[in-house]
Amino acid sequence: MVNVEINPENQTILSTEKLKLKAVVSNETGNVTYQWSVNGENVTGATNDAFIFDPEYTLGDFTVGVYVEDEEPSNATAETTVSVVSGVVVKDAIEVLKDKIDVANTKLDSVKATLVDIDDAL
Structure with a gap:
């Protein structure tokens, strides 16, 4: 069964910065598909193992998640919090x-x- 973690976890960034997150997958069978989300909403086109979080100058705490699925098929999700400060x-x-x-x-x-x-x- 596929597993996934997000690295780095639980980060704080400035509102003027972007943060690169990576889905680290283990125990996968064959090809893996990815779908990233922010606050529960899928991000269009965010279907790679890496995701650039851009707060676009918005402050607050954001839940960034990734859903992965392999060919078995099995799936897994992971979430992390990104806090954005001014x-x-x-x-x-x-x-x-x-x-x-x-x-x-x-x-x-x-x-x-x-x-x-x-x-x-x-």
Whole structure:
């Protein structure tokens, strides 16, 4: 009886990214057919062992599944969760951190200048 797993499993990606998923089949008899789905809806044309998940900037959790069937015939399904988070949030967080580093560097420069003044006075 055919078995299938999806690799990688349970991933988190940015809304601006795509994720390649692969159906790993074992115990198959002859040729295998594939059908990928997102949230229970078959994806037209997604009938290979690999699938590119593209959230198209939509945030949330998605259930990505694959149905496989071999010549016996036997079939199997596998599902994984893809969580999509905002790339903008990450970008904004990086900008905030850069600003905080700039402030810290300015304060550090001020402390260094004060230390030089003290050293010169000694």
